[in-house]
Amino acid sequence: MTIQTAQSFSRIERILAFMVAGVVGLSILAFLGIIFGTMAGAGTNDGFSSGIWPVIFTLPYYGLPAGFLAIVALMVLTGVRRSREARQSRR
Template structure:
């Protein structure tokens, strides 16, 4: 039987995971706010161009690509860490 110890994720990996959850979650909430605002009539007479609405509209535009890049970075970091651990276990 092999002795395998559970390796916890690094601080950077945890930060990236929470960043992905936060940015993507906030972007989804912004989508929902736009849908609800449209149904409620907030867009009538150019109502989306004032107040907080411009920020709500641009949040998914930048948040989703940032979330995607963070997911890819997290996957690469996890793959590199696992390959290092596998290489060390072979010795």
């Protein structure tokens, strides 16, 4: 049986992971806000074009692609780290 060692995550990996969770979570909350705002009647008489609504509408447009790019970057960094660790453990 092999002995498992604790994996060390770099600071950049942790920052990217929390960034993904925050940006995607905020975008999902914006989706829910739009749904509940529509149900409450905030969109009648062009109500979505004033106040905080334009920000809530544009947040998922930019937040979800940014979250996707952060996930890709996190996967690349994790793959590089794991390949380095595997290469060092073979020596």
